Every structure is written in structure tokens, then in C-alpha cells.
Amino acid sequence: MSVLKEFAYAGGRLALGYLAWKAFAGSTQIWRDEGRGNSKTLLSSAPVLPWHLLFMPTLAEAAGGEVDSPHIVHPVDHVSPRIQFIEGTVTGIEPVRKTVDVKRSRNGNNLAAQQYQAEHIVIALGSVTNFHDFPDLARVAISMKKLEDAVVACDSALACLEQASTEEDPNNVSCQLVGYHGIGALGDYADVPHSNGKGSYAVTAQNATPAGKLVARNLRG
């Protein structure tokens, strides 16, 4: 068993039996704790971008082309030089003894299991997309959790605008955005037709928006 000096940060999808660090809550917490001068250990499977943290609130802006995608991704060691990053899957947390069991992995290869003990364990659960049991929504929807999602959302929005610009009946084309990121993306996409110099996009968007074809819905609301 390894004994950590002060803090161990663990989080994400524990109910599913593995840990996937969701960067916003976790990285922000580490950033805010930086001034305390303690050593920190970040436990994560980081399945998409090992050794990097993604600032998720700006994903919609990356999807809308307002910021470059690489600019919202941060190497872990740039967040804090005192972070020790351990890639693996958390298989159990013992809150009384303050231990975390980790099934180590590196670049997809499983290593020996390890147990860590820390004075404080911070659990950052993150989130997963909720499709609210809508039939087929999970199949056709684009979630906004990963950098690839932003790229796919941007590509799909541009393809949708291309399609709309050639449709005789604009009612044949609609793009529905839901949730927090959907509302954010709506504002970003609304300017895309005007910013890429395609007049037909602008006409389509102007015609479509009052008719509700570009719709943002907050399912929680």
C-alpha cells in the first residue's frame, strides 16, 4: 500500500465500477487547492486524453468555432506541478481507513492492482449524459462530454446548414439542441451562418429561427 502525503482526488462513474475523471469539477478543485501547498494525487482512467484535463464548459464554444479545441485541453502537470497522476480504475474506496483500491493501467495495458492511503480523499463524480429514456435519442444525439463530441457537433452543424441551404422547403431541416450545452451551443451556432460568409446560410437561419427550427430545450426546465 502506498501512503500519499495529503490529498487523493478520485472521481467519476463509480457506480459503473470504474473511474473516469470529469475534468471540470476535479481540475477546478485542484486549482483552488493549489495555494494550500499540499501534495496531491489525481486518480483517473482518463480514457480519452490521458494526462490531460478538458475544460468542459467551453466545449460548446469549441464546437461553434469560437475557441480552438486544443486551447481547452490542459496537460495535468501544467495545472499544478505538485500533482502526481495515476492512471487506473478505482475498484473501491474505504472511507474509514481512507484507502482507495486502484487497478492500474497504462495506455490500455493493465498493471498490478495497488492500494493508496491518503489523509483526505476528494471524490469528484462528474456526470454522464442523461437521455431521459427518449427512444433512439442516445443513438442519434451528440453528447457534449469529450473533445471529439465538439468536433462532431461542429461538423454536423455545418453539414446541417449545407443541407438547409439546398433544401427548397426549410421545414425539412431542423436542429434541436437540449440541455445546458445545447443552450450554450445555440448561441454559438446562431452566428455561424453570418461568420462563414455564406449568404444562403444566413437566409436559411433567419427563416428558420423564428419558425423554431433551431430550437434549444432545457429538459430540466
Place this chain on the structure above:
Amino acid sequence: MRLQQESWWRATYVAEIPGGGQKARILSDWVLDFIFGRDPISLSPGTPALSRKNAIH
């Protein structure tokens, strides 16, 4: 009003983004967008549009 809201959100984002370098890069993106306009491009051409026409069968 819209400018105020956007400024508030962007200030919040910049405050929360870890790392001075990343803050500067994001800010420079916004400044350059303001000056030259946005230039969204498709990184994987051929991506299907997720429209109602395609999504509901």
C-alpha cells in the same frame, strides 16, 4: 444586454480555466474572433447532418 451577458460568461470561463497560458490562449481566440470574425471549419467532411429528416425513421 447581450454583450453584458457574454462578457459575464466569458469572464467566468477565464476565471475558472486553470493555467495562465490557457487563459491567454482563450482570450486571444476571442479577441481574434472579434477582429477577424469566426472561421468554423469541418474537420471531418462527410459528417451527416443530424436533422429530423435523418434522425427519425
